[in-house]
Amino acid sequence: MRxxxxxxxxxxxxxxxxxxxxxPLLAYQVDSRGIVILEGFVNTDEQAIVIDGRLDFEIDAxxxxxxxxxxxxxxxxxxxxxxxxxPFSGLKHRYIELSKSDLTLRAGHFFATFGKGLSxxxxxxIELEHDTWLDGILAxxxxxxLAISILGGKEVEEVSRFQxxxxxxxxxxxxxxxxxxxxLAASALERTSRKYDDRQALPESLSTFQDRIxxxxxxxxxxxxxxLGDYARRFGxxxxxxARDAQGYGAYASATIETDAISLLCEYKNYKAFSHDLxxxxxxxxxxxxxxxxxxxxxxxxxxxxxxLAEGMIPLGNWFISGGASEARSxxxxxxxxxxxxxxxNSETFLGFRSLAGSWSREYFAGRFSEYQNGAVEFKASPxxxxxxxxxxxxxxxxxxxxxxxxxxxxxxxxLDPNFTVSWVSExxxxxxxxxxxxxxxxxxxxxxxDLEVSLAGGTERGGKKCSGGxxxxxxxxxxxxxxxxxxx
Amino acid sequence: MRKVVSMxxxxxxxxxxxxxxxxxxxxxxxxxxxxxxxxxxxxxLPDLEGKQVKLSDLLKRGPVIIDFWATWCxxxxxxxxxxxxxxxxxxDRGLTVVAISVDSPRTQxxxxxxxxxxxxxxxxxxxxxxxxxxxxxxxxxxxTLLIDQHGETVFATVGYHPSNHEKLEKxxxxxxxxxxxxDDEKVE
Numbered sequence: 001m002r003x004x005x006x007x008x009x010x011x012x013x014x015x016x017x018x019x020x021x022x023x024p025l026l027a028y029q030v031d032s033r034g035i036v037i038l039e040g041f042v043n044t045d046e047q048a049i050v051i052d053g054r055l056d057f058e059i060d061a062x063x064x065x066x067x068x069x070x071x072x073x074x075x076x077x078x079x080x081x082x083x084x085x086x087p088f089s090g091l092k093h094r095y096i097e098l099s100k101s102d103l104t105l106r107a108g109h110f111f112a113t114f115g116k117g118l119s120x121x122x123x124x125x126i127e128l129e130h131d132t133w134l135d136g137i138l139a140x141x142x143x144x145x146l147a148i149s150i151l152g153g154k155e156v157e158e159v160s161r162f163q164x165x166x167x168x169x170x171x172x173x174x175x176x177x178x179x180x181x182x183x184l185a186a187s188a189l190e191r192t193s194r195k196y197d198d199r200q201a202l203p204e205s206l207s208t209f210q211d212r213i214x215x216x217x218x219x220x221x222x223x224x225x226x227x228l229g230d231y232a233r234r235f236g237x238x239x240x241x242x243a244r245d246a247q248g249y250g251a252y253a254s255a256t257i258e259t260d261a262i263s264l265l266c267e268y269k270n271y272k273a274f275s276h277d278l279x280x281x282x283x284x285x286x287x288x289x290x291x292x293x294x295x296x297x298x299x300x301x302x303x304x305x306x307x308x309l310a311e312g313m314i315p316l317g318n319w320f321i322s323g324g325a326s327e328a329r330s331x332x333x334x335x336x337x338x339x340x341x342x343x344x345x346n347s348e349t350f351l352g353f354r355s356l357a358g359s360w361s362r363e364y365f366a367g368r369f370s371e372y373q374n375g376a377v378e379f380k381a382s383p384x385x386x387x388x389x390x391x392x393x394x395x396x397x398x399x400x401x402x403x404x405x406x407x408x409x410x411x412x413x414x415x416l417d418p419n420f421t422v423s424w425v426s427e428x429x430x431x432x433x434x435x436x437x438x439x440x441x442x443x444x445x446x447x448x449x450x451d452l453e454v455s456l457a458g459g460t461e462r463g464g465k466k467c468s469g470g471x472x473x474x475x476x477x478x479x480x481x482x483x484x485x486x487x488x489x
Numbered sequence: 490m491r492k493v494v495s496m497x498x499x500x501x502x503x504x505x506x507x508x509x510x511x512x513x514x515x516x517x518x519x520x521x522x523x524x525x526x527x528x529x530x531x532x533x534l535p536d537l538e539g540k541q542v543k544l545s546d547l548l549k550r551g552p553v554i555i556d557f558w559a560t561w562c563x564x565x566x567x568x569x570x571x572x573x574x575x576x577x578x579x580x581d582r583g584l585t586v587v588a589i590s591v592d593s594p595r596t597q598x599x600x601x602x603x604x605x606x607x608x609x610x611x612x613x614x615x616x617x618x619x620x621x622x623x624x625x626x627x628x629x630x631x632x633t634l635l636i637d638q639h640g641e642t643v644f645a646t647v648g649y650h651p652s653n654h655e656k657l658e659k660x661x662x663x664x665x666x667x668x669x670x671x672d673d674e675k676v677e
Contacts, residue, residue, distance in 0.1 A: 031528060031530075033530075033624070033625075033626060034626065035626040035628060037628075056623075056626065056628065058623075058624065060530070111618060111619070111620075112618065113593075113594060113617055113618040115594065116594040116595075117593070117594040117595065121593070121594065123593070123618065123619065126628050127629075144541055177539070180538070180539065180540070183539065221538065221539060226601065228598070254598045256598065256601060256602050257602075258601055258602055258605040258606075259605075260608075262606070263601075263602035263603070263605050263606040264602070265598060265599060265602045267598065280593070280594070280595065281595070282594065282595045282596075282598070283595055287561050287596070289561065289563040289566075311599075311602075313602055313603065313606035314606070315606050315607065315608055320606065320607065322606075347570050347607075348570075387651040415650055415651050415652065418650065418652040418655070418656060421650060445648065447646070447648075447650075451645050451646075451647075453647055453648070468561055470593060470595035470596060486629065486647065488626050488645060488647070
C-alpha cells in the first residue's frame with residue numbers, strides 16, 4: 001500500500017516529466033474555446049426540480065488538442081426525468097488529439113462516421129440525449145484523393161436502470177476519389193457486445209454477441225445528376241433480437257437532379273436484420289419542420305423494412321413549391337407506412353402570408369393503421385418595425401379502432417428588440433385520454449453581451465415524439481418553469 | 490401557486506441540487522476568465538461538388554461569415570434569405586459567406602437540392618460528422634460567426650432573430666478590405 005508521504009515526491013516527479021514533455025509546446029500559442037450550458041426545470045405537476053449543466057472545452061497547443069465535456073444531471077425525486085438518463089456528475093468525454101497536416105491521431109473519446117452510416121456512425125446529439133462516442137484510439141489520414149481511418153474502442157449502451165451492453169469495436173475505412181466525379185469506399189467492422197446486469201451474473205453464452213460488417217459505397221456526380229449507392233452485409237449474431245448467426249444486410253441508394261427549374265430527390269432503402277446501436281442508416285422519410293407533423297414521423301424498422309422517398313422542389317420567383325411521397329413495407333410485402341406531403345412558401349411574405357404545408361399519412365401495425373391529416377400555415381408581419389411570426393397547425397388523427405380527434409397548435413413569436421424575443425405556444429386536443437387538453441407556454445429569450453444567452457419559460461407544454469436528423473425521442477409533458485443559460489467562450 | 494410555495498418550502502432538502510448549481514455558476518463565470526478566446530480554428534471541408542474548401546484560403550480574400558445550419562432546422566432556414574442579401578451586397582468587397590451544413594449522413598442528400606432550388610449562391614460546406622461544428626461550439630444552431638482576415642472572431646450569435654443580419658452588417662463594415670485590396674487576392 002502506498003504511503004501518503006510518498007505522494008509529494010510522486011507528484012513532483014510526475015510534474016517534472018510532464019513539464020519536460022510539454023516544453024516543446026511552449027513555442028506554440030495556447031488557445032481555448034468552450035461552451036457552458038446550464039438548465040433548471042421546476043415541474044409543478046411532479047413537484048420536482050431538475051438541474052442539468054454541461055461544460056464543453058477544447059485547449060489547443062500547436063498540433064495538440066486537449067478536450068472534454070463535464071456534465072452534471074440530477075432529477076431529484078425521479079418523477080420527472082426530461083433527459084431520460086440516470087443522475088450523473090463527472091467527465092463525460094476526455095480526449096487528446098494530435099493533428100499534423102493530413103494525419104490525425106486521437107486517444108480517449110472519439111466519434112466516427114463511415115459513409116452513410118450503415119456500418120458505423122458513432123456520434124452525439126446533445127439535445128436528443130443520444131451519445132454513442134467510442135472510447136479508444138482513432139487514426140485517420142485524409143487528402144484530396146484518399147481517406148483512411150482505423151479505430152478501436154468501446155461504447156456502453158444503457159439498456160435499463162440495471163442493464164447495459166458494452167460494445168467493443170475494431171474497424172477500418174478506405175475511400176478514394178477517381179477524378180472529380182467518382183468516389184469509391186469500403187469498410188470492415190468487427191464488434192463484440194456483452195450484456196451486463198447489476199442484479200445478477202448473466203451466463204457468457206447468453207450475454208455475448210459477435211458480428212462483422214463489410215460495406216461498399218460508390219458515388220457519381222456529373223453536372224446536374226448525382227448518384228449514390230451503399231451496401232453493407234452483416235454476419236453473426238443480432239443482439240437486438242437475440243438471434244444467433246442471423247445474416248443481414250443494409251442497402252441505400254439515392255439519385256438527385258439539380259437544375260435551375262427543378263430539383264428532384266429519390267431515395268431507396270432496404271434493411272434486413274441490420275439494427276445496431278452503432279449503426280445509423282438513412283431513414284428515407286420526410287422529417288417535417290412543423291411540430292404536429294414532426295410528431296407523427298415514421299420510425300424505421302432496421303430489421304425488416306424497404307421503401308422509398310421521392311421529393312420535388314420548384315422555385316417560381318419569390319415562391320417555392322415542394323412536394324413528395326414516401327412508402328415503407330416489410331419484406332413480406334405488408335405495408336408499414338405511406339405519406340404524401342406538399343409545401344408552398346414565399347421568401348418575402350405575400351400580404352403577411354409566408355407558407356402553407358399539408359401532409360396525409362398512415363402508420364400500419366399488425367394489419368391495422370392510424371391515419372394523420374395535417375395542415376400548417378405561417379404568417380409574418382412587422383407592425384411598428386417589430387417582426388411578429390404566427391404559426392397555426394391543425395391535425396386530424398384517426399386511431400386503429402376508428403376513434404378520431406383533432407390537435408391544434410398556435411405559436412406566436414414577437415421580436416421586440418434585437419436582444420429580446422417573446423414567444424407563446426398553445427396546444428389543444430379534442431382527445432380526452434390525456435390528463436390535460438390545453439397546454440400554454442410563454443417564454444422570453446434575452447441575448448446579453450459577451451455571447452451570453454438566457455431564456456426563461458413558464459406554463460404547460462405537451463409531450464410527444466420529437467424527431468431531428470433521423471433520431472426520435474419522446475419528450476415528457478411539462479408544467480412549471482425552466483431557465484436556460486448558455487455562455488460561449 | 491400553492492404547489493410552487495410548497496415546493497420551495499422544501500428547499501432545505503435540495504442540498505445536492507444547490508451544490509450543483511453552485512458548481513455550475515462558478516464554472517459559468519470562471520471558465521471564460523481562465524480560458525481566453527481562441528482564433529477561429531482552421532478547417533477544410535468538402536463543398537457540394539466534393540471539392541475541399543479551406544477557411545485560411547477564404548480569409549486571404551476578406552472576412553468570412555460562418556453559419557452552421559441543417560435542413561431540419563427551421564430557424565436556420567429562416568436566416569438564409571438575409572445571409573444571401575448580405576453576400577450579394579458585399580461579395581465584391583471581399584466577403585465570403587459559408588453555410589456549413591451539420592446534416593448527418595441520414596439527411597445530407599437533401600442539402601444540394603435544397604440549396605439549388607432556393608438559388609442561394611453562397612458557399613455551402615458539408616460537416617457530416619460535426620467535427621467543425623464542435624470546434625466552433627455550434628451545439629445549438631443556427632450559430633453564426635464573423636471572422637476577420639486575421640482569423641479573429643469579431644461577432645458571434647446563436648439562434649434566429651430578424652435583426653441578426655443588421656448586427657452582422659454593423660460588425661462587418663469596419664473590417665471589410667478596400668475594394669482594390671479585395672480584388673488583388675482572389676481565392677483560387
